Amino acid sequence: MADKTVQLAHGAGGKLSHELMEGLILPAFSNAALDVLHDGARLTDLSGRLAFTTDSYVVQPRFFPGGNIGKLAVCGTVNDLAMTGAVPRYISCGLILEEGLPFAELTEILQTMKRMAEEAGISIVTGDTKVVEHGKADGLYINTAGIGELIEGTNIDPRSVKPGMKVLLSGTLGDHAATVLAGRHGLSLPEDIKTDCAPLAAMVQGILAAAPHTACLRDPTRGGVAAVLNEIAESAQVGIRIEEDAIPVRPAVQGVCDMLGFDPLTLANEGKCIAFVPAEEAEAALAAMKESPYGQEACILGETTEEAPGTVALETAIGGLRIVDMPLGAIVPRIC
Amino acid sequence: MTRPEERELASRLVAEIRRMAAEYGRPLRFMEVCGTHTVSIFRAGIRPMLPESVALVSGPGCPVCVTPDDYMDKAIAYAGRDDVILTTFGDMLKVPGSSSSLAEAKAAGADIRIVYSPMDSIAVAQANPEKKVVFLAVGFETTAPTAAATVLAAKQAGLTNLYMLSAHKLVPPALRALLTDPDVQVDGFLLPGHVSVVTGTEVFSFVAEEYQVPGVVTGFSAIQILRAIYRLLQMKCAGEARIVNEYESVVTAEGSPVALRTLGEVYESADAAWRGIGVIPKSGLRMREAYASYDIERAVPIDVPEGIPAAKKGCRCGEVLRGIIEPPSCPLFGKACVPTHAVGPCMVSVEGVCAAWHKYGQGRFSYGG
Amino acid sequence: MCLAVPAQVLEIEGAIGRVSLSGVTREISMMLLPEAKVGDFVLVHAGFAMQLVSEKEAEETDALLAEMNGAPRTVGDLSGTVSAMEAAGAR
Known part of the structure; x- marks a missing residue:
């Protein structure tokens, strides 16, 4: 798999999509809510006042000293939740991949996301993957949305x-x-x-x-x-x-x-x-x-x-x- | 110098400036002729520290601001060609031409690349042999030698697809034009430190000798600027007019011989149009005949229709550039003309006088009068 | 105009040099300053070394400090500017 790259078919919902999911994404993000592989994640343990946010990540270059686009995608949304006075709980991961993106790169980015999610104490519970033609997405774009529980007694405004x-x-x-x-x-x-x-x-x-x-x-x-x-x-x-x-x-x-x-x-x-x-x-x-x-x-x-x-x-x-x-x-x- | 020492020195300089301004007794107008000075003055918050009788006015020292519409129109026209890659300093991107800007051309699909050095254009030209790479060569004496050196390096490398669209300007002829303009009143100049690195200080001696106006060549730190104002006041109080070099760490009387030689090898002086001032004799640079093949205007002539400057009605950049009015006196300032939707170039360039007023003062501070 | 910064020359190879400013390095052209040597401080503008930076800066500052020694320090406070701020707020 070392020199494999992302193909258009990886986003077409068939066998290759399944391969990408089973081979790369699930191993990285695995958790109870995600592993069900349903159309959406059912979150049954949230309570009280919630915070909700979303952000998209398009940074160039994708890798830079100390991090990559995946690190930004998790930390950015975690931080947006934190700034509202919330404890971040769950985030989503939407990937827009460009045809030809090396699997090795994607793997590294996903592994970074996993590590950051662990450090922040959150789970990546739902997501989506699309593949676009070569030349249309600078390698990859990531969107994450996040949900957190507001800390009692605070009023950040x-x-x-x-x-x-x-x-x-x-x-x-x-x-x-x-x-x-x-x-x-x-x-x-x-x-x-x-x-x-x-x-x-x-x-x-x-x-x-x-x-x-x-x-x-x-x-x-x-x-x-x-x-x-x-x-x-x-x-x-x-x-x-x-x-x-x-x-x-x-x-x-x-x-x-x-x-x-x-x-x-x-x-x-x-x-x-x-x-x-x-x-x-x-x-x-x-x-x-x-x-x-x-x-x-x-x-x-x-x-x-x-x-x-x-x-x-x-x-x-x-x-x-x-x-x-x-x-x-x-x-x-x-x-x- | 530690920060507290620097602050102590600044307050002593300001005290001396105030004392001498009171002693002089009449209002004084000092002009900085360098956009980087304009920005440094605002960034350090110098204006509010000065006495009311000492006004700092900004001259035509921002290369972007003095570049006329038709140059931008030409740049936009070349950028629009499929066989052209335009390379430029970031400063030029948002400068309006008569009806568009490079940023708009880029959004419409033109291949425009921002470079830190003119030399970066060589790599672009080498990587794209099927394209014509055109560098927007603007700037004063500091920058012109870097464009000239790039042409020489391109020649040496045997590159045949790198061109300049030149609008270089020279500072001394502009100073002479200001000094002979009856509308312009200046009691002293803060002379451009980095232009002087190349030209040396001798080229400015006519300011003092022929027009009896003192000038101080200075650097860009807050202390260096305060020191220059202090020196100008000393000379005013003593009734002297000299050109003083207070930037000796990099500026000499004769300048940089290699930079001047490189400049002279590729360029010759020519009449040039300055926005707001008009044509000033021998105030620009034109590529010599031997290098005509690197001059995009001669190598690949392009017809640019006359612009329609109607949208700019009321813009007083021309008077702002000559220090005749301050930005808030322009009817468009802060209303129809703001940095995000600039009408005139003084608002668009980071170092434009209007942009600096807007960014660091918004006319909301009563800056020194 | 003309942003330029002093930086130290780390290496020179032909007409290309590498300079450092606070540990940040960049390749620049030495075409306009062929006399520069490794270790020199040079003024860098638009990717070119333009001039050697001499020790004069420190001398100039020392001379100014001596000149200012004994000069009164009568405007150390910011009263003028603070009132301008208040005026700005009132408007």
């Missing part, structure tokens, strides 16, 4: 953010985007720089236990911290003020930014969390972040203010003040 709260960040910025973008533009990174992609459910449960009045949690993926802060400032109608000196960025990530003209505040992260916490619970929340292996460099980034509602301001290293605006979209290298 951007509109709960009030002036005077602390803004916490669970670690360094831009590791994921720098890792993916560097390769595209001929840059080689030192070995310790890799995607920060990680499941944050356990960290979030720690934060919510330590700081039950946490108002809002967000993972700064596309658009980075700049986008998240602007969205919260807008919906909560508070000002947000952060300090340039507090922003944690690894030197090599800053190096990528300097070379290609990027701003770390706008770069995507896949294993970071921003928390808006009442000042009196901020230290406890920070300690909880630091207890997680993914929160070692957690910090207090700034605070919310009554002044300038809807605006994100940054106090610069030399003591100036400027606006941090919503990023514009596609991140491309610039020379000027």
Whole structure:
């Protein structure tokens, strides 16, 4: 099977589809709900208030230092659930495969998904596989949807953010985007720089236990911290003020930014969390972040203010003040 | 320098700037002629630290902004050909032509590739021998030698399918045009540090000698910019007009001989059109006859119909580029013209003056007057 | 215009060099700076080494610090900008 590739027939529902399912997918994801191989998974042990989310993954390249598209697909959905204040329970896996994708690659991606699901304590209980013609899907696309149970006593809502709260960040910025973008533009990174992609459910449960009045949690993926802060400032109608000196960025990530003209505040992260916490619970929340292996460099980034509602301001290293605006979209290298 | 030391130094520089501005007694307008300076000034939050009587205005220093519509129209027309792969710096992607942009052309199926270096075009040309690879060669004296070197490298490699669509511009002739424009009032220049790496500082001496306007060549950190403003004020207070080099780690009086020689081998100066300013004599670069086969306009001429600039009615980029008005004075600023739907190029380029105002200030701060 | 960064030359082979900035490396062209040697710091723009970076930066800063020594520090606070923020919020 070493040099086998995905064929159109693997998605046609016949013998080859069955082979793909039995040979690759089931061995990777096997669990009681999935193994029934029914049209859908029957989830009989959920209770209380639920959270539900979905996301699609199309990253290029499919493999990058520290991870692959499968790791993103599980962690991304786990984290989206976690940010609502939920304990993630079940996710789905929709695969859109391009004809010609090596089985070896697909196997590695599925194995990564399995490992991440195990770490996050969730099961992949339903899914779908389609195959499209060569040249139509960059290898593969993945969609995952997830269900989680909301943690009792929490109420995560951007509109709960009030002036005077602390803004916490669970670690360094831009590791994921720098890792993916560097390769595209001929840059080689030192070995310790890799995607920060990680499941944050356990960290979030720690934060919510330590700081039950946490108002809002967000993972700064596309658009980075700049986008998240602007969205919260807008919906909560508070000002947000952060300090340039507090922003944690690894030197090599800053190096990528300097070379290609990027701003770390706008770069995507896949294993970071921003928390808006009442000042009196901020230290406890920070300690909880630091207890997680993914929160070692957690910090207090700034605070919310009554002044300038809807605006994100940054106090610069030399003591100036400027606006941090919503990023514009596609991140491309610039020379000027 | 540690961060606290840097902050301490910044506050002392600002204190001195305020003291001297008060001593000078009249309002001052300093112009930065480099888009990277424009962005650095906003990013460091320098404007609100300055006294009201010291205004920083931005000049025509963003290569994307000064590139006229018809160049973009040509680029879009070449990109639309099936036998062409266009390579470009990311900066150019969203610049509007008279009715479209490269981003729109790309969405419509044109093969447009973003490169970090002009040299990256060579690999694209080698990998696609059946295609014509056209590099959008824009930029000032810093960037032009890199395009020239790429042409020389292509020649050496025997490549016959790599071309330039050139719109390089030269800074000193633009400064002269500004200095002779009665509408433009500038009391001092922050001179472009990385252009000066190539040109040296001598080429700017006419600014002080002929027009009695001081200038400081400086780098791009917040401290370097504050230091340049401080030096300009020192000269104003002393009644002096000199060109001072405060970026000696990379800038010399004579510049880079190899870069200048490479530039001169491939290019010769020619009249060039600047958006908002018009044609400035000898302010652009044209490929020499010996390299005409690398000039896409001569090798594969293309007819581009005159654009219909009606949609741009009211756009005052031209005055913004000359530092005559500040962006909020344009009736389109922040309304019909925003970064996601830019009308004028000053809004589209990351380092465009309007984009910088919008991104870092939105006109909501009362920046220094 | 013109984004350029200082980086250290790790290796040179013909007209191609490899430079490092904070451990991030890239292949660049040495065509415009043939005199550069391994170990030198060079200014990199658009994939080209443009100029050697000398130690002058530190000297310039030291000279400025000496010049500023004793200069008053009267505007260390942000009062001006904070009121501008408040004005912005009020609008």
